[in-house]
Amino acid sequence: MVDVGRHPNIELLTMCEVVEVKGYVGSFEVTLRKHPRYVTEDCTFCGECLQRCNVFAEDDFNVGRALRKAIYTPFLQSIPRQYVVDDKACIHFSEEGCEKCLEDCKKHAIDFSQTVEEETLHVGTVIAATGIRPYNPTGLYGYGDKRFPDVITSMELERMMSPEGPTNGKVIRPSTGERPGNVAFIQCAGSRSSKEGQLPYCSKLCCPNTVKNALLLKEPFPDIDIYVFHSGIRTSGNRQEKMFLEARRQGVIFVNAFPEVTEGHILTFSDPILGQDRPLQKQFDLVALAVGIVPAAQEMSNVLGVPLGKRGFIKEDNQLSPSSTPTSGIYFAGAVGSPSDIKQCIEQAGNAAMEVSKHFQKDFAELSPIIAKADTEKCTGCGKCGNHCLFGAIRIEDKVAVITEAMCRGCGNCLNACKFDAISIANYTEQQIKVQLIEALRKPEDKIIVFACHWCSYAGADFAGTSRLQYSPKTRIIKTMCSCRVRTDLIKYAFALGAPKVVVSGCHPGDCHYLDNNMFTKSRVTKLKEQLSSKGINPERLMLEWVSASEGQRFVETIRRMEQLEVDEDEIEMSKMIFSRPEKPKSRRKKVRLNPDRKST
Amino acid sequence: MSEDRIGVFVCHCGTNIAGPVDCHKVSEAVARTGVTLVREHSYMCTGGQSQIVSDIEEYRLDRIVVAACSPRIHEETFRAVSTVAGLNPFMMEMVNMREQCSWCHAHEPDEATQKAIDLVLMGVEKVKLNEPLIPLQVPMTKKALIVGGGISGIEASLQLADLGHQVILVEKGPTIGGKMAQLNKIFPDQNCSP
Numbered sequence: 001m002v003d004v005g006r007h008p009n010i011e012l013l014t015m016c017e018v019v020e021v022k023g024y025v026g027s028f029e030v031t032l033r034k035h036p037r038y039v040t041e042d043c044t045f046c047g048e049c050l051q052r053c054n055v056f057a058e059d060d061f062n063v064g065r066a067l068r069k070a071i072y073t074p075f076l077q078s079i080p081r082q083y084v085v086d087d088k089a090c091i092h093f094s095e096e097g098c099e100k101c102l103e104d105c106k107k108h109a110i111d112f113s114q115t116v117e118e119e120t121l122h123v124g125t126v127i128a129a130t131g132i133r134p135y136n137p138t139g140l141y142g143y144g145d146k147r148f149p150d151v152i153t154s155m156e157l158e159r160m161m162s163p164e165g166p167t168n169g170k171v172i173r174p175s176t177g178e179r180p181g182n183v184a185f186i187q188c189a190g191s192r193s194s195k196e197g198q199l200p201y202c203s204k205l206c207c208p209n210t211v212k213n214a215l216l217l218k219e220p221f222p223d224i225d226i227y228v229f230h231s232g233i234r235t236s237g238n239r240q241e242k243m244f245l246e247a248r249r250q251g252v253i254f255v256n257a258f259p260e261v262t263e264g265h266i267l268t269f270s271d272p273i274l275g276q277d278r279p280l281q282k283q284f285d286l287v288a289l290a291v292g293i294v295p296a297a298q299e300m301s302n303v304l305g306v307p308l309g310k311r312g313f314i315k316e317d318n319q320l321s322p323s324s325t326p327t328s329g330i331y332f333a334g335a336v337g338s339p340s341d342i343k344q345c346i347e348q349a350g351n352a353a354m355e356v357s358k359h360f361q362k363d364f365a366e367l368s369p370i371i372a373k374a375d376t377e378k379c380t381g382c383g384k385c386g387n388h389c390l391f392g393a394i395r396i397e398d399k400v401a402v403i404t405e406a407m408c409r410g411c412g413n414c415l416n417a418c419k420f421d422a423i424s425i426a427n428y429t430e431q432q433i434k435v436q437l438i439e440a441l442r443k444p445e446d447k448i449i450v451f452a453c454h455w456c457s458y459a460g461a462d463f464a465g466t467s468r469l470q471y472s473p474k475t476r477i478i479k480t481m482c483s484c485r486v487r488t489d490l491i492k493y494a495f496a497l498g499a500p501k502v503v504v505s506g507c508h509p510g511d512c513h514y515l516d517n518n519m520f521t522k523s524r525v526t527k528l529k530e531q532l533s534s535k536g537i538n539p540e541r542l543m544l545e546w547v548s549a550s551e552g553q554r555f556v557e558t559i560r561r562m563e564q565l566e567v568d569e570d571e572i573e574m575s576k577m578i579f580s581r582p583e584k585p586k587s588r589r590k591k592v593r594l595n596p597d598r599k600s601t
Numbered sequence: 602m603s604e605d606r607i608g609v610f611v612c613h614c615g616t617n618i619a620g621p622v623d624c625h626k627v628s629e630a631v632a633r634t635g636v637t638l639v640r641e642h643s644y645m646c647t648g649g650q651s652q653i654v655s656d657i658e659e660y661r662l663d664r665i666v667v668a669a670c671s672p673r674i675h676e677e678t679f680r681a682v683s684t685v686a687g688l689n690p691f692m693m694e695m696v697n698m699r700e701q702c703s704w705c706h707a708h709e710p711d712e713a714t715q716k717a718i719d720l721v722l723m724g725v726e727k728v729k730l731n732e733p734l735i736p737l738q739v740p741m742t743k744k745a746l747i748v749g750g751g752i753s754g755i756e757a758s759l760q761l762a763d764l765g766h767q768v769i770l771v772e773k774g775p776t777i778g779g780k781m782a783q784l785n786k787i788f789p790d791q792n793c794s795p
Binding site (some may be wrong): 009013016027032037073216368371406436468479 | 701712787
């Protein structure tokens with residue numbers, strides 16, 4: 001921490017929020033909102049101001065279990081070494097007025113004229129490391145209820161045990177101020193639960209943290225009774241497991257059940273090992289709820305435009321790039337991406353720093369040129385492409401789609417959304433896929449056309465080959481960057497050429513390398529299948545299958561299933577005829593183009 | 602025929618491809634389509650590289666198809682080979698005759714050969730429409746922004762700063778340290794925290 005404060009290459013900006021990030025790798029424009037500290041860099045941390053201040057406020061560093069002054073430092077080792085004025089508590093800002101601290105500051109370091117300011121920065125890369133907050137268990141096991149003053153959270157216990165904490169390191173019962181004779185820890189308080197408002201995941205660090213605290217409690221008072229209620233202690237890693245075994249050796253009792261907390265801090269539970277029919281009851285002096293962690297990721301996600309996973313953590317681009325977001329130049333580290341302990345946070349920070357460092361080795365960032373291009377002649381400026389671009393790479397300017405090349409990933413979802421053939425993907429153009437279909441279907445008979453995405457399904461097909469799995473040689477695989485690139489027109493074109501069967505294949509839901517673009521694929525293919533049905537064509541002739549890079553077997557099974565489907569000549573002739581007809585909307589297209597305003601959004 | 606000067610390079614990959622697939626038949630079939638050059642080699646990725654370079658120069662090829670293994674294995678290799686020969690790397694198209702043909706149809710040589718021919722012809726038709734592309738280059742501002750002054754932000758800042766890079770560390774609160782600073786001791790070694 002101290003190193004950060006004095007490192008010549010680090011500019012530390014506290015009391016600052018990132019409110020906007022624009023641009024792309026190599027050139028991000030960042031807007032900061034600087035909140036006033038009211039104490040300037042002239043502060044020498046002498047403490048005179050603290051002596052004079054008579055206004056008290058709740059100390060959030062000590063989780064509200066203590067009071068602090070209105071001018072304060074969160075903790076003694078705070079960096080930067082400057083006090084800060086809590087303007088919500090300080091009476092200088094009320095009608096009363098007060099300038100006592102200012103009067104006593106010999107360095108004239110207190111400045112009440114500071115206000116909120118905005119500042120713009122120019123940077124090449126961004127690392128999001130906004131971390132977590134502990135889960136608030138109010139309502140669970142009596143926490144927050146006046147009848148249960150001795151039910152606290154693991155973070156509150158942590159502060160109590162700290163020599164700098166509100167009790168100077170003494171563990172006490174909040175209700176009496178006395179040392180507890182026995183302590184109960186309740187694991188997974190609000191975690192690993194599908195209940196509304198609770199965390200469905202395991203936060204990974206609460207188990208070893210509880211074991212750590214149990215050992216620390218036993219150290220000065222070996223006679224203290226400690227019970228840990230849990231549903232499976234998770235202490236993976238060699239030293240964590242050692243800690244757990246040591247705790248057991250020292251007599252910490254682990255009960256594989258969750259208790260109920262009733263009046264008088266009496267915990268009722270059934271021990272599954274003893275297997276009683278009658279539940280046990282035991283009174284505890286102190287109950288600590290081991291709470292999970294909640295990612296502080298939402299704001300970052302909004303500002304940076306990076307996606308969150310289902311559980312609210314920042315989503316990695318793919319599992320082999322654990323610090324990368326889908327946006328080049330934006331990385332993340334630590335528990336904002338997944339529950340991580342301190343050691344893992346440090347490892348991830350190193351990884352993210354390495355990714356950034358790789359960029360800084362060069363004077364330029366190089367980006368794939370396989371991206372979308374808009375034909376301004378054909379474009380009507382309807383904006384549909386922009387709505388379909390999950391990367392925010394398309395905007396409408398003067399009624400024409402403008403693509404920010406550096407932000408485009410080349411997936412092709414915009415092309416699929418465009419009704420006017422105004423968008424193409426470099427070297428994956430509509431025509432290029434059509435000529436491949438023509439060659440593949442010179443003798444269509446029993447061919448199976450497979451559209452496979454670059455990242456997962458094509459790699460899955462490769463893996464089938466590497467594993468020497470055998471399947472029908474009637475398959476003809478066509479690669480696209482993303483399955484969302486496969487326009488329904490292309491599938492129809494394949495049927496028009498006499499293809500008996502078509503497979504569209506992409507990454508599993510949630511694994512798509514272009515955020516959730518494969519969900520567009522799903523809805524398009526599903527719609528087309530309905531259309532096939534309505535035209536009297538067997539919809540099974542079109543298959544959508546998710547195949548990951550490691551699922552060679554699944555790829556082969558998909559092909560085998562398709563192979564078993566019987567399609568007779570009449571059916572092929574029928575689909576050939578239906579889809580060879582010129583498409584109706586052609587005439588409508590012109591109308592829309594003549595009146596582009598109608599479709600503008 | 603077309604004005605394109607296309608070279609097709611058919612790799613045997615020892616017997617990996619040439620075992621099940623009759624590579625001569627593939628070459629003959631492709632040659633009939635009027636491409637400028639068809640060349641076979643036992644290992645296109647190693648010994649074949651210099652052959653490709655000299656062929657591009659000698660036959661003034663403006664686009665090439667390398668029918669070999671998966672582009673996931675050697676696309677970068679053959680793009681680099683093209684660059685050496687002065688050909689835009691995106692005018693090279695790979696055809697997957699190994700992972701997606703010879704290896705998975707090992708017991709059906711006739712069918713595998715027919716599939717290989719189709720795949721190469723698909724590649725030839727595609728490469729005719731390929732456009733030379735240049736990777737986008739955007740200037741790099743060598744300054745990193747790190748948002749959040751907890752243990753991860755601190756560590757990432759120090760790592761980058763120690764490598765000599767400029768870092769701006771932004772923290773919402775009045776101090777860095779994050780949640781770790783609130784912990785009394787940290788597992789598994791019960792070290793002091795801040």
